[in-house]
Amino acid sequence: MSPTTRESRGPRMIDVARLAGVSHQSVSRVVNGSGGVSPDIRDRVERAVAQLRYRRHPAARALATNRTFSIGVVSFGLAQYGPSEALAGIAREAQEAGYSTSLTSLLDVDVDSMAAAVGHLVDDSVDGIIVLAPVDAALTAMAGVEVHVPLVLFYPGAHAHEQRVVTDEVQGAELATTHLLDLGHPTVHHISGPAGWLGTSARVAGWRRALEARGIHPPAIVEGDWTAAGGAACAAQLATRTEVSAVFAANDQMALGAIKTLNDAGRKVPDDVSVVGFDDIPGSEYFRPPLTTVRFDFAEAGRRAAHHIFELIAGGRPGPAGPVLPELIVRGSARHHPLTVIEQTDEQRRNP
Amino acid sequence: MSPTTRESRGPRMIDVARLAGVSHQSVSRVVNGSGGVSPDIRDRVERAVAQLRYRRHPAARALATNRTFSIGVVSFGLAQYGPSEALAGIAREAQEAGYSTSLTSLLDVDVDSMAAAVGHLVDDSVDGIIVLAPVDAALTAMAGVEVHVPLVLFYPGAHAHEQRVVTDEVQGAELATTHLLDLGHPTVHHISGPAGWLGTSARVAGWRRALEARGIHPPAIVEGDWTAAGGAACAAQLATRTEVSAVFAANDQMALGAIKTLNDAGRKVPDDVSVVGFDDIPGSEYFRPPLTTVRFDFAEAGRRAAHHIFELIAGGRPGPAGPVLPELIVRGSARHHPLTVIEQTDEQRRNP
DNA sequence: CAGAGAGGTACCACGATATTG
DNA sequence: ACAATATCGTGGTACCTCTCT
The missing domain is CATH 3.40.50.2300 (Response regulator)
Incomplete structure (x- = not known):
């Protein structure tokens, strides 16, 4: 019947030691598996530990070891x-x-x-x-x-x-852009993430690299904010220009918003404009059209x-x-350029 | 030039005490704001703390106070x-x-x-x-x-x-279901979450309550798995039945999948069938159609x-x-029942 | 005299309490 | 009475010593 002291605090190592009839040091060895303990003592200690439901105290341990x-x-x-x-x-x-x-x-x-x-x-x-x-x-x-x-x-x-x-998101962006280029699009426009994010610069870099690898001068970037609303706003700037046929959005959310704006503006995705996203967020497969995108684990x-x-x-x-x-996930939001004849080896045969 | 001892460990309370010329206990009082310290000492301590960049050691503190x-x-x-x-x-x-x-x-x-x-x-x-x-x-x-x-x-x-x-997700589900009922739908079908989730039962309960409040016998539930793919599969069972005009999906992902399946099956959303989701996930406003859903903070x-x-x-x-x-977010995925004339006070006037 | 297993002791950095000035 | 200080308790681990083959 001790007073409120030790209230709700479990057994200590020394209690285990006493019950097992060994030193608290041996208990420590057993509990930490440091070895150098005879089977007999190990057994007694383990029994006592189980009986008392002993758990070591992390704060005390941290204090002594200087590790948390x-x-x-x-x-x-x-x-x-x-x-x-x-x-x-x-x-x-x-x-x-x-x-x-x-x-x-x-x-x-x-x-x-x-x-x-x-x-x-x-x-x-x-x-x-x-x-x-x-x-x-x-x-x-x-x-x-x-x-x-x-x-x-x-x-x-x-x-x-x-x-x-x-x-390696620059490679991811390169994958996306190259995919669009391979589909015959003369260039690819980019809806980027907001400034200040490392992912933004990486994806811009990859997009630019893919373009320049084919000697294409990168068009002006439209800067979004990762959100669908931002993507929609960005796409509004692109929708009026009939020469844009391919858009790479820096994430799926923005791609989603962009697709809506483009469609609403009469620029059908993917028939008139191809869009590729980035992230492969849950559900992107069920967007309309299903989103071609880049996945990272x-x-x-x-x-x-x-x-x-x-x-x-x-x-x-x-x-x-x-x-x-990265892994390119090809779905339905990107097709070959409307004016380009492409070899029939491509992967875009979903709606025959 | 002490040896490797105290390597990379900061100053202790006692060091602060020595520098300030007080006991470590006074330092403790100052650091913890326990009061009962003269301004003079407080000042000296604070100065010493700042000079040594003293930070208290959480493990030691935890050990002494039995709180982490x-x-x-x-x-x-x-x-x-x-x-x-x-x-x-x-x-x-x-x-x-x-x-x-x-x-x-x-x-x-x-x-x-x-x-x-x-x-x-x-x-x-x-x-x-x-x-x-x-x-x-x-x-x-x-x-x-x-x-x-x-x-x-x-x-x-x-x-x-x-x-x-x-x-209060039962109220949330009730809100969603009642909204559909108010739009004139004779009943509301439910794509539920998987068994074993509390949210599943809560949403089922709310849906059922709303139905029964109008004396409607709840139709059979189709059980999904929270994913868009699951929602799509569930909707396949509903798509063939022309009498289903309203679907309440237990989350937005499943709603997304369901909408795709329904549309692909020729049951246009929201013209032929209305869909309401749950969660208001980012982007749901940019689904096609924009998703009517229930938001929780x-x-x-x-x-x-x-x-x-x-x-x-x-x-x-x-x-x-x-x-x-919950808060009902009315967007475009739910409309009045095709065969019902509804008073023109409703909120569904987006596409005139 | 090794080497291995067991125990003793000194911290670890702090807070609480009793005691002193 | 109040501010400041000693002393002890917190639960462990590290290191050293001791004993016993």
Whole structure:
């Protein structure tokens, strides 16, 4: 009948030790699997642990080891498809490795917020940090902040780097653009993401590269904001110009909005204008027309980021994680150019 | 030139105390704002804190106070729109309250996985737990698990409860169904979510209630799986029956799939059959036709859940959190019944 | 005298409480 | 009475020592 002391707190290691008739140190060895314990003692300890339902105290452990077995994630735009998938991948990988995942979400992506978020995580003594905020500010903020903790950045570009998990979105954009070019379109117009996002520049770069590879001068970019409404507004600028026959939108949401605007303006997709999106969001297959788009396995990217962090934490010097590669998903929103005869080897035979 | 000891670890409270010429206890008072400190000492301490860039050590603090200032979130289906929004809301509210958010994502929703996830969080000594897994298994698992920690469940039903944050989805479904009924449709068919989800039963209940309020016997339910593909498959069963004129899909993804199937089958939406969705996912305004649907502020629900947890942690006995209410978003996918004359006060005048 | 297994002791960085000035 | 300080408790791990083959 002890008083309120130890109220609702579980048994301690020393309790287990007493019950098993060993030192608390032996209990520690068994619990942590450090080895060097005789089968007899191990058995007694395990029995006692089970009987008392002993669980080790993470704070005490963290205090003694100076490790928390948790990683921090700085995220922005969780509502977006890519980031939320990636987060799920991270959490999953972390769980399997015995780490917990601490989430910090950003309200703004200016350098100050970024630094504050990272500082927050550092204050929480996380063992590693994953920055899931693919914006320019993240890069500059990270350059300025000194962090004594392994840190990995999601980077939607082409350049591998020890501190980055790369989704090769320039290649993805190139795939999309080349696909349209292969369909005979003389050029491809681009509805880009908003400035300040790494994905925006990467996709612009890929689009431009594909064009220039064929000696085509890239037309002016129309800048959207990732939303369907933004895509619709952008497309309004394109819809009046009868020479535009192919549009590459930097994400599926904008593609969706663009398609609506184009159709409403009498420029039928895909008959008059072809549209290719980016992301392969759920449901894009059921758009009208079904959206031709570029898919990335963001969950896989998340898993790689977590895995990479663990290697860093373990003190390894892993090479840059391999880039996550895009896949072109051909559906119905892009067809050959109306005035172009194309060889019959193409894949566009859906509506004979 | 101390050896590798204290390597990469910041200053301790005692270091601050020494620099300020006070006891470590006074530093503690200042840092925690406990009061009872003379202005002089406070000032010296704050100066020393700033100079050394002192940050308190959360593990030590947790050990001494038996509180971690972190909450755990058990989540399932993060890829879904609702949960990911809610998670962002939770994280935000937690941050503002000085709590960190620890994420555990579920692979399966059977009772064992649920119990394991909660156990995991309890092992991490979180101060409170939010279960963001609106499935039946969560309810039964929670009933079986004994947790000595404040716990709040997301509950997409109608019943308020001290341990629940309610999104009144039965009212949402009722709104959708009644809207269709008001448009003159003799009955409303339902494409439901998969069994095992609380949201599924809630939406079925609301749909049924609306029907029965008018003395209509609910027709057979077609069960989907939340995906557009599932919705498309379900709609295939409905498309052949010319008497079905109104469909309420349990989420927007399924509505999207259903619309495609119906249109492909020659049953034009909204001319021949009306469709209403649920969730108001991004882009649903740009579907063809723009989707009439039901919106919930899931981020707000997340914030309420976090807020509620904090009150529980503080030892209060807050009443049940108020339910998050639905809003009907009328767009173009539902029209009056083709054979019904409706008063011209209705809102369906988009395409004159 | 090794080497392996077991135990003792010193922290880890802080908050709470009693005690002192 | 009030501000400031000593002392102890928090649950573990790291490292060293000791014993026993």
